[in-house]
Amino acid sequence: MSKISFSTLVVLVAGLGVLVVLRYLGKTPVNITRRQFHKKVPYLEQPPAGYTSEQKRQLEDHWFRFTFLELSKRDKWYGTWPYDSDVKDYYVRIKLGDEWGQRIHGGTAGGSSGHRCAYYPVSLRVDFPSRRKIIKEKQNRFETLLQKARLRDYRVESAWFKAMATYGEEGWMKLRKLTLKEKEFGGVVDKWVEWKYGFTKDINQEKAREVFQQICDEVDARRKYNSASPAGKAVEMIFDKLDIEQLVDIYEWAVKSGRPMNSSSGGKEISESLASPHFWSKHEPSEHHRKKVLPGSISVIGHAIRLWDTKLDAESHRKPNIIEERITPALIVWRDSYSFGGPMVERYLLRRYSRERRIEGINLKWKDQQYHFGLNLNRWLYSLAQSDSPMGRDFRRRYRQQVLALVDLLVESRSNHDKKPPEFLFLDLDQGKNSIAYEYRPKYFAAVESSDLWDYKKLKRKWAYLARLGLLATFDLYMDCWRQVTDLHELMGGNHLAEAVETIPRDMRIQAAKAIVAELEKRIAAKRNRITSEKRARAFFDEHGYVWALKRHLAGIGDEESLRWWVSKLEAGPNNHEPEQVVRILESDKGLGHPLVKVLAKEKNPESRLLVIGGLRNYPTKANREILNRLLSDSDQVVRQAAQQVASEVKDIEEIPLDELVSHPTEK
Amino acid sequence: MRMRISLLGMLFRQTLAVTLIGLPIGCLYVLFAREPLSWQNPWMALFVLVHSIAIASCFGRFRSRSFAFLYTRGYSRDELWTHKILGTVLSVLAVWLPIALIIRLPIRSIVQDKLFISPYFPLMMMREASVPWFWLVGYAILLALFHYVWIRQAQPMRGEYGVKLLAVGVVVVMGTLMLFRWHPFWFRILCYALSAVTIATTLIAGRILHRTLDVH
Known part of the structure; x- marks a missing residue:
């Protein structure tokens, strides 16, 4: 029996009433079978009163439209699909208390999944104005x-x-x-x-076992695990106190059992947001798996084992560790996978590659294939190219042409929208100008140049590539990238240029940014006397904008000259908006630790000193509190009063009881 | 009933030719087969089937003069039946044991690793170690059944085609079960139980019917 599920996005609140065409279905998430749905909900040929099309952004509109795939069994069927399908529109509203939810643009998402559309989720992006407050x-x-x-x-x-x-x-x-x-x-x-x-930094083995068991029990009960969660962080903190042999015994048993390790898993988004590898897994019973899914604690143990493997590899890369000796062969034999490294995996991969040398193609056997970026790649070549071990380095040296061909495919692939180079390109930088990354640079730049990326993104990509090259990337290479920008407007503003400059390593960044500023200022000086039209005047001021954005960025990373320049631009005047810009920056998340705070706090001009007040309020760190204390006895009355106001607010914050700062204060 | 070594030896010699042909074929196959062996390996399944038919044929040539000669030497029917079954076991072990040892000891593993540079070895050795037991169970089911077939055929009221159809049916069922890579745990237990029942039933029925064998 196929099921429909209604849930809400944006405000992920359970318990919202779901009304589909004047029939109340229940509180979200609503799970209902198709039969029950058709029994309860009549089909309307015309939309209900009050519905407006999604093309018109009506803020007050409460109705969502979702498209439903109706299936009816054929009397006689041919081919492999025994159903006739028809698409029908239904209309739904969401209620919270007495308030109807407003449709957010791009409101509904629905789609079938599984065999015979066994599961049809409908997600509704809804906003409640009363909840905004x-x-x-x-x-x-x-x-x-x-x-x-x-x-x-x-x-x-x-x-x-x-x-x-x-x-x-x-x-x-x-x-x-x-x-x-x-x-x-x-x-x-x-x-x-x-x-x-309930543990401390100097946790002993017994306590670590206890904590680990507690985490495993919790994860088993919840049936899900996230390595970025408090449980995952705890595992990172205590794993080295756990008995590795016991962990390996259990994990080996799990691998050999043949049961699914989880019902679903992922982690790309978490890894990107935390800039470090993480994963999540769910362990729900599933109709699709023939065997019972392993419990969640297996994911916890797997996490601990990965951490142990990294630790043991760091201690000695030459000898295979216990994980590589026991888990790796079990994974290859029973799961046809090779999450951990080691000589056994390397030999396995090399031998598999020796039997299948084609780089990519739809004709590759399924067991030799890996789908990535829209390509059917040779799985063995792809894995070997990524190996960061002496064998991996030797492989990339011996099969250099094949690895370069692989890199070409990955970079040129249409699915690689951002034109990201593969990470393994940069594993052999110790070879200097003989490294693959250095050799591939011109081709990569050509690929980026011919892509559909915005110009500032192209610049960012090229500079990011050079940053990865480390010392191999010279100042001239960075400047060559800049000089390829023919039309400054294509960079879409100084902030984007500053964003691109941020990819340059710090030691090179100041030099490169100043060189760009010098070139821009030369252009400005040359054009100053030749402003003959509004278009040229606009271009002239745009270039100013880029210069200022770069100088602000340099000031933000502590360049003394740029700091002095910025301070000099803060003189009060009717058309000077720079002080407002400074306040905005210092009060934002960029204001934390900004060098301008210390500089402005010592300025002779009281109006300059006043600019830091907002930043001190938003970030009352130790350094900022010291500045605030100094400003409390400032010579200027206005500055003193502003500092006193902030000090009073800070004192109020200190005095707020913690139980008033909980998520839902009424629910104590 | 005591074990008569000379009788056993004589019976074993009846299948010597089959053993001498089957042994090198089986050993060479498991040494040089490049894909990992599994209980569903079709060539080994065919080998077990053909070998079982050959062994049962050697012991069950009830129309031959040598068969009649043996049955007129004064041995009891049960004695002859028991020794034939023991002879069957010896014939199977003479071929199965070396094959199993090649797999369990790292002989196959070494040949595959060093000669064929196989990616699967020596890793797959741990997984292949249990496979020969499935073939042994296959031998047990088929040989018990095929012995029953020739014993049934040698009865005064023959019923020839019925028992052959039964044998074909069982082989087809076994083959069909082998086509599916995975069976639920409860089903596997059921199959093991049914196998044990089949082996016991065909052996007991064969022993009982052997007493009323028609010797020409």
Whole structure:
């Protein structure tokens, strides 16, 4: 019996009422069979009153339209598909309390999945205006919690963790992402995990076993695991205290059992947002699997084993470790996979490659194929090319032409929209100008140049490639990329140019950015006297915009000359909008640790000192609090008053009880 | 009933030719087969079938003069039947045991690894180790059945075609089950149980019917 499921996106709230054409179906997520659906819901030839097409952005519209694939069994059927299909439109509204949800543009998504459309999910992107205020207040409480942590120099205690825990997985992930920009929160994340699982940094083996067992039991009960979650972080912190042999025994049994390791898995998005590899897995019972899916604790053990493998490889790459000796062969024999490295896998891959040398093609046998970027690649070649071991390096040297051909396919593939080069290209940079990455550079640049990317993205890609080359990329190579930009307007603004410049390594960045600025300023000086038309005037000012964006960026990374330049542009005047720009930047997430704060706080001009106040309020770190204390006894009254206002707000934040900063304060 | 070594030896010699042909074929196949062996390997299934038919034919030539000669030497029917079954076991082991040892000991693994540079070896050795047991079970089912066939054919009221059809049916069922790569756990247990019942039934029925064998 096939099923339809209604759920909501954007505001992921369960318990919203679902009305389909004046028939109430229940609270989201609604799961209903097709038979029940047709019994309850009449089909309307015309849309209901009040419905407007999705093409018109009507903010007040409550009706969603979703397209339903109706299947009816044929009396006589031919071929492999025994059903006739027809597409019909249905209309649905969502209610929360007394309020109808408003349709967000691009509102509905539906689609069949599985054999005979066994499962038909309908997702509705809905907004409730009354909830916007609630959501905003929740975000403010979350930010205030972060402020409290900053005020305590990131040394927080259990009450803080209790409050933060009420924000659930969402709060946890926000905090983890924050650690990429504000490294001090990394310690807070570690402490949170220690608090949650009741252990300390000097955990012993027995306690580690206990904690690990607790995590396994939790994951078994929830039937899902995310290596970026608190449980995953705890595993990262305690794995080396666990008995590796016991872990290997259990995992080996799981591999040999032949049962599915999970019902679904993924992790690309989490890995990209946290800039490190992560995965999630679900362990739900499934009709599609013949055998019972293994419990979630197997994923936890797998995670611990991966961590152990990395640790053991770092200690000694030459000798195979226990994981490579036992798990690797079991994975190859029973699962036809090779997640871990080691000499056995390498030999296996080399021998498989020796039997199938074609680089790609639809004629490759299914067991020799790997689908990637819209290509049927030779699985063995692809795996061997990515191996970061002495064997891998030797392989790339011996089969250089084949590896280059593979890189060509991957870069030129139409599915590689961003023109990202494969990571394995950069594994042999120690070979200097003989490395594959260095040899491939001109071809890569040509591929990027002929792609459909915006010009600033092309520049970004090329500079990112050069950044990966490290010391092999000279200053002239970076500047050559810049000089290939013929029309500045194609870069679409100074901010995009600054974004592209950020890909250049820091030591080269200042030199390159200043060289670009110098070239632009030369052009500006040359054009100054030749402004004869509005078009040329606009071009003239656009170039100014690029110069300013670059100089601001240089100031942001601490270049003294650029800082002095920026300060000089802050003189008050009716048409000077630069002070507003500075305030915007210092109050945003770019303001954290911005060098301009210290510089402006020491300026003679009180109006310059006033510009930092917003940044001090938003980021009351130790360094900023010291600046604030100095400004409290500032010679200028306006500055003093503004500092006192911020100090008072900071004091108020310190005094807010933590139980008022929970996710839902009414639900204590 | 005591074991008569000379009788056993004589019976084993009846299948010597089959053993001497089957042994090198089986051993060479498992040494040089390049794909990993599984219980569904069609060539080994065919080998087991043909070998079983050959063994049963050697012991069941009930129209031959040598057969009649043996049955007039004063041995009891049960004694002859028991020794024929033991002779069957020896004939099977003479071929199966070396094949199993080639697989379980790293002989096949070494040949595949060193001679053919196979990617699967020595890794697959651990998975192939259990495969010969399936062939042994195959031998047990087929030989018990084929012995029953010739014993049934040698009865005064022959019923020849019926029992041959039964044998063909069982072989077809076994072949069909082998086509499916995976069976649920409960089904596998059921198959093992049914196999044990089939072997026991055909052996017991064969022994009982052997007493009323028609010797010309």
